[in-house]
Amino acid sequence: MAVGPVWAAAGACFRGKSDPGLAGMAPLAGAGAVLAGAVAVALLSAALVLYELPLDAVLQRAFSLHKAHSIKDMENTLQLVRNIIPPQTSKKHKGQDGRIGVVGGCQEYTGAPYFAAISALKVGADLSHVFCTREAAPVVKSYSPELIVHPVLDSPSAVHHVEEWLPRLHVLVVGPGLGRDDTLLENVKGILEAAKARDIPVVIDADGLWLIARHPALLQGYRKAVLTPNHVEFNRLSEAVLRDPGDGSDREAVQRLSQALGNVTVVRKGERDVISDGEQVLECALEGSSRRCGGQGDLLSGALGVLVHWALLAGPEKTNGSSPLLLAAMGACSLTRQCSHQAFQKHGRSTTTTDMIAEVGPAFHRLFET
Ligand SMILES: NC(=O)C1=CN([C@@H]2O[C@H](COP(=O)(O)OP(=O)(O)OC[C@H]3O[C@@H](n4cnc5c(N)ncnc54)[C@H](O)[C@@H]3O)[C@@H](O)[C@H]2O)[C@@H](O)CC1
Ligand SMILES: Nc1ncnc2c1ncn2[C@@H]1O[C@H](COP(=O)(O)OP(=O)(O)OP(=O)(O)O)[C@@H](O)[C@H]1O
Numbered sequence: 001m002a003v004g005p006v007w008a009a010a011g012a013c014f015r016g017k018s019d020p021g022l023a024g025m026a027p028l029a030g031a032g033a034v035l036a037g038a039v040a041v042a043l044l045s046a047a048l049v050l051y052e053l054p055l056d057a058v059l060q061r062a063f064s065l066h067k068a069h070s071i072k073d074m075e076n077t078l079q080l081v082r083n084i085i086p087p088q089t090s091k092k093h094k095g096q097d098g099r100i101g102v103v104g105g106c107q108e109y110t111g112a113p114y115f116a117a118i119s120a121l122k123v124g125a126d127l128s129h130v131f132c133t134r135e136a137a138p139v140v141k142s143y144s145p146e147l148i149v150h151p152v153l154d155s156p157s158a159v160h161h162v163e164e165w166l167p168r169l170h171v172l173v174v175g176p177g178l179g180r181d182d183t184l185l186e187n188v189k190g191i192l193e194a195a196k197a198r199d200i201p202v203v204i205d206a207d208g209l210w211l212i213a214r215h216p217a218l219l220q221g222y223r224k225a226v227l228t229p230n231h232v233e234f235n236r237l238s239e240a241v242l243r244d245p246g247d248g249s250d251r252e253a254v255q256r257l258s259q260a261l262g263n264v265t266v267v268r269k270g271e272r273d274v275i276s277d278g279e280q281v282l283e284c285a286l287e288g289s290s291r292r293c294g295g296q297g298d299l300l301s302g303a304l305g306v307l308v309h310w311a312l313l314a315g316p317e318k319t320n321g322s323s324p325l326l327l328a329a330m331g332a333c334s335l336t337r338q339c340s341h342q343a344f345q346k347h348g349r350s351t352t353t354t355d356m357i358a359e360v361g362p363a364f365h366r367l368f369e370t
């Protein structure tokens with residue numbers, strides 16, 4: 001089998017801010033290089049599994065132009081990425097591997113919060129809550145008995161209700177299926193303030209990003225926030241925050257937005273996912289599929305919620321000083337794209353997000369546990 005397509009399949013690029021290509025891994029200092037290498041090897045290993053090529057052949061081909069990175073370094077750093085995944089043991093209690101809250105779900109959109117919350121469970125969280133409107137709650141509940149659903153988001157005491165749960169949650173995913181009703185958005189403002197006051201990490205997606213575009217100060221400088229805009233959401237945010245987004249590459253644009261927001265982590269989804277914390281810029285171009293059905297971003301945001309919790313819990317000795325949120329983002333992007341790839345192989349044109357969710361377990365295993 002030709003090796004070219006293998007590299008395309010595992011085509012993750014990890015670029016330092018001052019460097020234009022994969023060769024740019026060389027100037028990345030210390031932890032940055034470690035992170036970049038780790039994720040590269042994770043994805044290469046995934047390609048290996050998929051195409052059953054010897055690891056050496058894949059790595060030699062992929063890195064032959066970049067001698068600075070020995071294969072051994074790559075193998076060592078792969079362990080770093082895997083390190084953030086908590087081991088499964090019989091000693092744990094329910095909830096320890098993640099209690100995730102999804103804030104979203106209204107009359108029009110019940111699928112999005114379901115996709116995010118169930119994806120969090122499928123990745124490995126123990127409990128997944130959805131805070132949605134009263135009308136949406138029975139619908140979301142009916143999709144799955146595994147979700148805990150709170151019909152509070154349109155209540156006058158919504159903030160108080162959610163605040164009561166915050167001490168029992170590790171991460172909030174805010175926005176899937178939220179809609180743009182002003183009353184709801186006002187409640188979500190209060191919920192975000194309460195989460196920040198408790199230092200709870202937040203993943204902001206979909207209509208949560210609409211809110212941030214209107215009120216960027218809400219998250220300004222909050223280093224435990226990750227934004228996951230699609231193409232349109234990214235442009236909206238850039239216009240709102242930067243006024244003059246200017247020209248330049250995708251990577252520069254993402255890095256500039258992150259910096260302008262005080263180094264919150266930004267994940268711009270697209271043909272390639274571009275991730276930045278304002279200091280480093282990474283790209284994930286693992287082969288997904290050409291299917292663009294709705295809900296794939298919701299899967300990503302739910303998965304990211306869990307990985308953010310795990311990465312922050314892992315501590316610097318496990319991540320070797322690399323940004324935990326960048327690690328989490330690379331993990332979630334790779335996983336979503338791998339799910340898409342696997343689902344498309346089975347279902348082709350009829351692939352939907354439900355098919356991708358069925359692939360979360362096998363895709364996770366292929367990427368991170370083999
Ligand atoms: N089953 C469901 O309940 C779903 C609900 N969703 C919810 O729908 C609401 C609106 O989300 P939208 O993503 O539609 O956001 P917007 O309402 O901002 O719409 C974005 C528009 O841009 C288009 N677009 C997206 N990516 C593009 C690209 N790369 N280039 C050009 N155009 C592009 C889309 O077709 C859409 O019309 C959110 O609350 C979201 O969570 C979505 O998550 C999809 C699934
Ligand atoms: N052109 C593309 N080629 C390959 N993968 C893509 C492409 N565009 C998006 N993706 C992948 O699809 C996933 C979701 O991204 P997308 O841009 O569809 O989000 P979204 O619009 O927020 O989705 P949702 O419908 O859930 O709101 C991401 O993992 C991203 O990497």
Ligand SMILES: [Mg+2]
Nearest residue numbers: 206230297298
């Ligand atoms: Mg979306």
